Amino acid sequence: MTRVLSCIQPTGEVHLGNYLGALRNWVDGQDKADVFHGIVDLHALTVTEEPGLIGANTLQLAAMLFAIGLNPDVATVFVQSHIAEHSQLSWIMECTVSFGELSRMTQFKDKSAKREAEFVSAGLFTYPALQAADILLYDADEVPVGDDQRQHVEITRDIAIRFNHRFGETFVIPKAVTPSNGARVMDLQNPTAKMSKSEDDDAGVIYLLDSPATIEKKFKRAVTDSDSEVAYDRQRKPGVSNLLEILAASTLISPQLAAAKFSRYDDLKTASADAVVAMLEPIQRRYGELLKDKGELMRLIHKGNSRAQVVAAKTLSRAQNAIGFLGKD
Numbered sequence: 001m002t003r004v005l006s007c008i009q010p011t012g013e014v015h016l017g018n019y020l021g022a023l024r025n026w027v028d029g030q031d032k033a034d035v036f037h038g039i040v041d042l043h044a045l046t047v048t049e050e051p052g053l054i055g056a057n058t059l060q061l062a063a064m065l066f067a068i069g070l071n072p073d074v075a076t077v078f079v080q081s082h083i084a085e086h087s088q089l090s091w092i093m094e095c096t097v098s099f100g101e102l103s104r105m106t107q108f109k110d111k112s113a114k115r116e117a118e119f120v121s122a123g124l125f126t127y128p129a130l131q132a133a134d135i136l137l138y139d140a141d142e143v144p145v146g147d148d149q150r151q152h153v154e155i156t157r158d159i160a161i162r163f164n165h166r167f168g169e170t171f172v173i174p175k176a177v178t179p180s181n182g183a184r185v186m187d188l189q190n191p192t193a194k195m196s197k198s199e200d201d202d203a204g205v206i207y208l209l210d211s212p213a214t215i216e217k218k219f220k221r222a223v224t225d226s227d228s229e230v231a232y233d234r235q236r237k238p239g240v241s242n243l244l245e246i247l248a249a250s251t252l253i254s255p256q257l258a259a260a261k262f263s264r265y266d267d268l269k270t271a272s273a274d275a276v277v278a279m280l281e282p283i284q285r286r287y288g289e290l291l292k293d294k295g296e297l298m299r300l301i302h303k304g305n306s307r308a309q310v311v312a313a314k315t316l317s318r319a320q321n322a323i324g325f326l327g328k329d
């Protein structure tokens with residue numbers, strides 16, 4: 001059976017880019033493959049300094065993952081810091097990746113540039129080594145992610161191939177899987193930048209927990225393009241094409257077909273907002289119910305953790321043996 005792994009950081013509220021680019025695919029995959037999904041709190045530490053925040057975000061994110069439809073009986077949902085093997089394999093990965101490779105990562109360049117006046121941790125730089133550990137620990141064949149994570153999956157492949165070459169066949173070589181619509185959801189206010197959580201301006205970011213009124217307002221104010229033709233062309237018409245892709249991904253049609261239905265921007269905006277509100281309504285309801293019972297959420301997390309732990313421990317010891325560390329017995 002195909003093994004799937006993908007993770008998300010608990011760095012704040014989940015947005016439409018996360019959902020359409022990755023999370024929805026996780027849910028679709030759970031009945032076809034053996035799926036592992038991590039809440040990667042160690043990764044969030046690269047940009048979080050406030051005490052207590054990561055833990056609270058982790059619990060809320062767990063509720064969201066179950067609310068979107070991950071079924072704890074089939075999907076293994078775990079918390080990264082609860083499984084020490086991630087940190088242990090991460091060091092081995094750091095010693096298998098080069099400084100030059102890490103320097104070429106666009107996410108590091110972007111994030112460190114944005115944090116110019118703030119503390120830039122070494123963890124932000126070595127981040128892809130930890131991500132490689134996440135993926136390789138579970139012998140993942142496929143990694144369902146948005147476009148922005150492709151480079152991290154590529155470097156994971158390079159690391160795995162290098163390790164296998166040095167120490168013998170140990171790791172499965174994974175591949176990234178992205179959806180045909182929604183792999184790169186753009187900011188509604190700035191459609192040439194990807195939608196991402198922003199500390200100063202959220203006007204172009206749709207959060208999964210936004211109220212219908214907020215969603216309508218954000219779509220109404222979305223930046224469109226200078227002419228008035230509704231057509232799907234990412235290069236020439238980034239604003240309209242983003243709306244068409246969101247509408248298409250939310251209603252499971254193609255953006256070209258969606259374009260043919262509208263002649264006015266306003267109608268397209270209203271239809272996109274309506275489609276997103278309808279898609280999110282059941283998720284918001286389930287999220288509210290799940291968050292009421294912290295004990296049950298913790299039980300579900302422990303259930304996922306124990307399944308993940310067994311797999312992770314086996315792979316770590318396979319890697320340690322391949323390297324030839326002195327055994328403890």
Ligand code: TYM
Pocket residue numbers: 005006007008009010016017018019020021022023040043130131134135143144145146147148149152182183184185186194195196
């Ligand atoms: P993160 O937490 O930023 O995002 C989680 C998932 O959402 C996707 N995504 C998007 N997709 C389309 N359009 C967007 N605007 C958009 N924004 C985010 C991301 O591609 C991702 O799939 N480094 C990872 C977390 C991670 C991971 C892993 C992922 C750590 N270990 C192992 C896969 C496998 C990250 O920061 O994702």
